[in-house]
Amino acid sequence: MASSSSVKRLFQFIVNNIISFILIPITVFAAVEINRLGVDGIIAIWNSVNLNSVQILTTVFIVVIIATVYFMSKPRSVYLVDYSCYKPPVTCRVPFSTFMEHSRLILKDNPKSVDFQMRILERSGLGEETCLPPAIHYIPPMPTMEAARGEAEEVIFSSMDALMKKTGIRPKDIDILIVNCSLFSPTPSLSAMVVNKYKLRSNIRSFNLSGMGCSAGLISIDLARDLLQAHPNSYALVISTEIITPNYYKGSERAMLLPNCLFRMGAAAILLSNKRQDSRRAKYKLVHVVRTHKGADDKAYKCVYEQEDPQGKVGINLSKDLMIIAGEALKSNITTIGPLVLPASEQLLFLITLIGRRIINPKWKPYIPDFKQAVEHFCIHAGGRAVIDELQKSLQLSAEHVEASRMTLHRFGNTSSSSLWYELAYIEAKGRMKRGNRVWQIAFGSGFKCNSAVWKCNRTIKTPIEDSPWKDCIERYPVFIPEVVKL
Amino acid sequence: MELIMLAICIWTLLFSFYHFCKKRDQCCYLLHYECHKPSDDRKLNTELSGSIVARNLNLGHLEYKFMLRAIVNSGIGEDSYGPRNIIDGRENSHSLEDGILEMDEFFKDTLSQLFVKTKVSPKEIDLLVVNVSLLSCAPSLASRIINMYQMRDDVKSYNLSGMGCSASIISINIVSNFFKSHRNSMALVVTSESIAPNWYSGNDKSMMLTNCLFRSGGCTMLLTNKPAMKNRSKLQLKCLVRTHLGASDEAYTCGMQKEDSQGILGFYLDKNLPKTAKRAFTQNIAIIAKTCLSYTELLRYFVMKYSKKKATLNFKAGIDHFCMHPGGTAVIEEIRKGLGLNHEDVEPSKMSLHRFGNTSASSLWYVLGYMEAQKRMKKGDKLWMIGFGSGFKCNSCVWEVIRDLEDANVWEDVIKNEKEEVNPFMDRFSWINQDTYDPPPGSLFQKKM
Numbered sequence: 001m002a003s004s005s006s007v008k009r010l011f012q013f014i015v016n017n018i019i020s021f022i023l024i025p026i027t028v029f030a031a032v033e034i035n036r037l038g039v040d041g042i043i044a045i046w047n048s049v050n051l052n053s054v055q056i057l058t059t060v061f062i063v064v065i066i067a068t069v070y071f072m073s074k075p076r077s078v079y080l081v082d083y084s085c086y087k088p089p090v091t092c093r094v095p096f097s098t099f100m101e102h103s104r105l106i107l108k109d110n111p112k113s114v115d116f117q118m119r120i121l122e123r124s125g126l127g128e129e130t131c132l133p134p135a136i137h138y139i140p141p142m143p144t145m146e147a148a149r150g151e152a153e154e155v156i157f158s159s160m161d162a163l164m165k166k167t168g169i170r171p172k173d174i175d176i177l178i179v180n181c182s183l184f185s186p187t188p189s190l191s192a193m194v195v196n197k198y199k200l201r202s203n204i205r206s207f208n209l210s211g212m213g214c215s216a217g218l219i220s221i222d223l224a225r226d227l228l229q230a231h232p233n234s235y236a237l238v239i240s241t242e243i244i245t246p247n248y249y250k251g252s253e254r255a256m257l258l259p260n261c262l263f264r265m266g267a268a269a270i271l272l273s274n275k276r277q278d279s280r281r282a283k284y285k286l287v288h289v290v291r292t293h294k295g296a297d298d299k300a301y302k303c304v305y306e307q308e309d310p311q312g313k314v315g316i317n318l319s320k321d322l323m324i325i326a327g328e329a330l331k332s333n334i335t336t337i338g339p340l341v342l343p344a345s346e347q348l349l350f351l352i353t354l355i356g357r358r359i360i361n362p363k364w365k366p367y368i369p370d371f372k373q374a375v376e377h378f379c380i381h382a383g384g385r386a387v388i389d390e391l392q393k394s395l396q397l398s399a400e401h402v403e404a405s406r407m408t409l410h411r412f413g414n415t416s417s418s419s420l421w422y423e424l425a426y427i428e429a430k431g432r433m434k435r436g437n438r439v440w441q442i443a444f445g446s447g448f449k450c451n452s453a454v455w456k457c458n459r460t461i462k463t464p465i466e467d468s469p470w471k472d473c474i475e476r477y478p479v480f481i482p483e484v485v486k487l
Numbered sequence: 488m489e490l491i492m493l494a495i496c497i498w499t500l501l502f503s504f505y506h507f508c509k510k511r512d513q514c515c516y517l518l519h520y521e522c523h524k525p526s527d528d529r530k531l532n533t534e535l536s537g538s539i540v541a542r543n544l545n546l547g548h549l550e551y552k553f554m555l556r557a558i559v560n561s562g563i564g565e566d567s568y569g570p571r572n573i574i575d576g577r578e579n580s581h582s583l584e585d586g587i588l589e590m591d592e593f594f595k596d597t598l599s600q601l602f603v604k605t606k607v608s609p610k611e612i613d614l615l616v617v618n619v620s621l622l623s624c625a626p627s628l629a630s631r632i633i634n635m636y637q638m639r640d641d642v643k644s645y646n647l648s649g650m651g652c653s654a655s656i657i658s659i660n661i662v663s664n665f666f667k668s669h670r671n672s673m674a675l676v677v678t679s680e681s682i683a684p685n686w687y688s689g690n691d692k693s694m695m696l697t698n699c700l701f702r703s704g705g706c707t708m709l710l711t712n713k714p715a716m717k718n719r720s721k722l723q724l725k726c727l728v729r730t731h732l733g734a735s736d737e738a739y740t741c742g743m744q745k746e747d748s749q750g751i752l753g754f755y756l757d758k759n760l761p762k763t764a765k766r767a768f769t770q771n772i773a774i775i776a777k778t779c780l781s782y783t784e785l786l787r788y789f790v791m792k793y794s795k796k797k798a799t800l801n802f803k804a805g806i807d808h809f810c811m812h813p814g815g816t817a818v819i820e821e822i823r824k825g826l827g828l829n830h831e832d833v834e835p836s837k838m839s840l841h842r843f844g845n846t847s848a849s850s851l852w853y854v855l856g857y858m859e860a861q862k863r864m865k866k867g868d869k870l871w872m873i874g875f876g877s878g879f880k881c882n883s884c885v886w887e888v889i890r891d892l893e894d895a896n897v898w899e900d901v902i903k904n905e906k907e908e909v910n911p912f913m914d915r916f917s918w919i920n921q922d923t924y925d926p927p928p929g930s931l932f933q934k935k936m
Contacts, residue, residue: 053490054490057490057491057494061494061497061498064498065498065501068498068502068505069505072505072506072509075668144746144750145744145745145746145752146745146746182623182625183623183625184623185620185623185648185649186649186744187620187621187649187650187651187742187743187744187754187877188649188651188733188739188742188743188744188877188878188879189648189649189650189651189878190649191649191650192649192650192731192733192739192877192878192880193733193739195731195733195734195739195878196733196734196735196736196739199734200731200733200734201731201734202730202731202732202734202770203728203729203730203731203774204729204731205660205729206731207645207647207650207657207661208647208648208649208650209645209646209647209648210623210627210646210647210648210649211623211624211625211626211627211628211629211630211646211648212627212629212644212645212646213625213626213627219645222643223645223661226664226665226668226669227664229664229667229668230664230667230668291641291643292640292641293630293633293638293639293640293641293642293644294640295626295630295631295633295634295638296633296634296637296638296639296640298634301626301630301631301633301634304625304626305625305626306583306624306625306626307583307584308582308583308584312582314583316625332640336641446625446626446627446630447626447627447630447633448626449630
C-alpha cells in the first residue's frame with residue numbers, strides 16, 4: 001500500500017512538473033554551450049544568421065500583434081477584497097429546549113409531528129447556539145411583512161456596516177449591488193432598501209435575485225463577475241441572505257417541518273473589485289465559477305418544492321430522493337469544473353482509464369479524480385448533515401476537509417446562501433488560509449442546481465481576525481458532534 | 488524608417504479591425520418578442536369590475552365611491568384581463584397555486600409561439616432572465632421554465648423579483664452585459680407580473696388603486712448577439728440608462744408593499760408618485776439625451792441655454808417613437824408635458840392602457856406591439872422605451888429598428904375592428920364623477936349595483 005502511494009506521488013510529481021523537466025536540461029545545456037563559446041563565439045553565430053531589417057521587423061511586429069490580442073481578450077481579474085458575516089445577538093438563540101418547547105405548544109394537536117421534529121433535531125448536527133429572528137420566538141410566530149423587513153434590515157445593515165468599516169469603502173464608491181434572498185421578496189426590493197439606507201448613487205446597477213435557493217450566493221458572484229467584465233474599475237457589493245420570518249411553516253405536514261428544524265438566521269456581505277490597486281489588499285481572486293442546472297429532469301425539479309399542504313399552509317417540501325439528485329448534480333458539475341482545476345497528473349490518469357475502458361476492457365474501474373490535489377480547502381454548503389456526509393463520501397474527503405462545513409452547521413445552522421461565507425471565515429479563523437491556497441465552494445439549491453466557485457488566496461490571512469463571526473468561540477472548535485444527541 | 492511607419496499603420500489597422508469585430512460581437516439584437524393575450528374567459532369587463540368592487544364587504548360608502556371613481560377615470564377599457572381566481576370570486580382566498588397557474592398560462596402561451604416563430608430550440612438558450620415582482624416561489628420561475636422546456640444544464644438563469652414595473656429593462660441590462668463577455672449567445676427574457684395572489688381586500692384608499700389599475704399580462708423576448716442573426720432581428724439596443732432614486736426617503740416609500748392598519752397586505756401608492764416619477768425621469772433624461780439626440784439639437788439647446796433664452800430639448804429631433812410605461816393616465820400625461828410631446832406621440836401608451844391595462848413590467852412591450860401593428864416602425868427609426876418602478880427607479884433604453892416591422896401580434900383584433908377608444912365605464916358609472924353626496928363616516932354602503 002505504502003509503495004503504491006509513493007509510486008503515485010512520484011508519478012504526480014513528474015507529470016505536474018513536466019515542463020520544468022523538459023526546460024531544465026535544455027537550459028543547462030545552453031548554459032554549458034555559451035560558457036564554452038564565450039562572448040566572441042556568440043557574436044560570430046549572430047552575424048552568420050544573416051537576418052535583414054525586414055525580417056527582424058516582421059518578427060517584432062508579429063510578437064506585438066500577438067501580445068495585443070492576448071491582453072485585449074484576457075478577461076478582467078475579479079478580486080474578493082473582503083467579506084463580513086452577520087453574527088446574531090445572543091437574545092435570538094434557539095437552544096434545543098426552546099425549540100422543542102415551542103414545538104410542543106404550537107403543534108399540541110399533532111404529537112407525532114412534535115416527535116418527528118425532535119428526531120430531526122437530534123440527528124441534525126446543529127448546536128445550541130443557532131439563532132432565529134425575534135418574530136419566530138413568539139408563540140405562535142408573528143410573521144408580518146413589517147417583521148420580515150425588520151429582520152432583513154438587521155442582518156443586512158449589520159453585515160454591510162462591518163464590511164464598510166473593514167474595507168474603508170464609502171457608499172458612493174459602490175457601482176454594482178446584487179442582493180439575493182430566496183423566499184422573501186418585497187416591493188421595493190431588498191436592493192432598493194440598501195440603496196435607501198446607505199444613499200447609494202443614482203446610477204447604481206442594482207439587481208435583486210429571488211427564489212434561487214441555497215446556491216444563490218454563487219449565482220450572485222457569477223452575475224457580479226459578468227458585470228465586472230463589462231465595467232472596468234468598479235466595486236460590486238454582493239449580499240447573500242435568507243429571511244426566515246415569513247417562511248416558518250405553520251402546518252403539521254412532516255416533510256415540510258424539516259426546514260423549520262434546519263434553517264437559521266444569517267447573512268453575508270461580500271465586496272468584489274476589478275480595480276488593479278485591489279490586487280494587493282484583496283483576500284482572494286476568483287478563478288472559476290461553474291453552474292449546473294438539472295431542472296430539465298422532473299424529479300430533480302420537484303425535489304425541493306414550495307407548496308401548500310392540505311390545510312392551505314405554505315411550506316417547503318423536501319423529497320426523499322434529495323441525496324441521490326444532489327449526487328447526480330454534483331457529478332455533472334464536477335465533469336465541467338474538473339478539467340479546469342485538476343492538476344495534469346489527475347487528468348492524465350482519468351484520460352488513460354477512460355480510453356482503457358472504452359478501447360481495451362470495459363471492466364476497468366472508473367478512475368475518480370482526487371480533488372484534494374486540486375484545492376486545499378473545501379466549503380460545502382451546510383445544507384444538513386446528510387448533504388455533508390454524502391459529499392465527503394463522493395469526493396473522498398477527510399474529516400478535516402469537511403470540518404468547516406460541519407462546524408458551521410453546528411454553530412450557525414443552515415443559513416442558506418450565506419453558509420459558504422461562514423465556512424470560509426472558519427478556515428481563516430483557524431489560521432489555515434495561506435497565500436496560494438485554493439478554496440472550492442460548492443452549493444446546492446432548489447431547481448435543482450449545483451454551483452461551484454474556486455478562489456485563490458491572495459495573501460496569508462493572519463489570526464486573530466478582528467471582525468469574525470467565530471471570534472469568541474473558535475477556541476472551542478472543532479467539537480465532536482455525536483450521531484444522535486439525546487433530547 | 489518607412490518600414491517602421493508601415494508597420495505602425497498595419498498594426499493600427501489590425502487593432503481597429505479586431506476592436507470592431509469585438510464590438511460587433513457585443514451588440515444586443517432583439518430577435519422577436521411575444522406578448523401574452525389570455526383567453527377571452529378572463530376578460531374583466533365593466534359588469535364584472537363593478538361586481539368585484541361591490542362584493543368587498545370591507546368597503547364603506549366613501550371607499551366604494553373612491554374605487555369606482557378610480558376605475559372610471561383609469562383609462563382602462565372593456566377587454567383587459569384578470570387572473571382566474573379573481574374572476575371566479577376567490578380574490579380573498581387565493582393560494583400559491585393560483586399565482587403559479589397564472590404564470591403557467593402565460594409561459595405556455597408565449598414561449599411555445601416564440602420558439603416556433605423564431606425556429607430557435609430551447610436547447611440553444613444560453614441565458615434566461617425572468618422578472619416577476621410580486622411572486623417568489625421555490626424553485627424559482629426561471630427553474631420552472633427550464634423544466635418545462637428542457638433547457639441545457641449549463642444554462643445561466645437569473646430570477647429577479649421585487650424590482651417593480653421597470654424590471655424588464657433591468658433584465659435587458661443583464662442580457663446586454665452578458666453579451667459583452669460571451670460571444671454567439673442567445674438569451675431569453677421573460678417578464679410579467681403576478682396579480683392573482685395580490686388582490687387587496689382592505690379599505691385603505693392608497694392601497695386600492697392597484698386593484699383598479701393592474702391587469703394580467705406578460706411578454707417573452709428572444710435576444711442574441713450573433714452577427715448572423717442581425718438581418719432577422721427587429722431591433723438593436725443602442726443604449727440603456729438606469730436611474731435609482733432610492734437614496735431619497737420620499738422616493739423610496741412612494742410605491743411600497745406593506746400591511747395596512749388592520750394587518751392586510753397591499754401595495755401602497757403615494758400621492759406624490761407622479762412628482763417623484765418626474766424627478767427620476769429628469770435625471771434619466773440628462774444622461775440619455777447626450778447619447779441619443781443629434782449633435783445639432785444638443786448644440787442648439789446649449790446655445791439657447793447660455794444665451795439665457797427659454798431652452799427646451801426637442802426630443803423628436805433624435806427619437807421617432809416614444810414607448811412610455813402606461814402606468815396610468817396621470818403618469819402618461821405628466822411625461823407627455825415634460826417631454827413637450829403631443830397627443831399622437833403618446834397614443835400607443837394610451838391605447839395599451841385602454842386595451843390591456845397596466846401589466847406592470849411587460850406593459851412597454853404591448854405599447855411596442857401596438858406601434859408595430861400600426862406599421863409605424865421603419866428601418867433606421869429610433870425608439871425610446873421609458874419605464875418607471877418602485878424603489879424609485881426610472882430606466883430607459885433606446886432601440887434602433889433594423890428592418891420594417893409589420894407583425895400585428897396581439898393587436899390584430901383591435902386593428903381589424905378599428906374600435907373607437909371609448910371609456911366603457913362612463914355609460915354605467917359616470918354618475919360617480921358628479922356624485923357629491925358624502926354620508927357620515929362609519930356608515931356601511933349596502934346597496935347592490
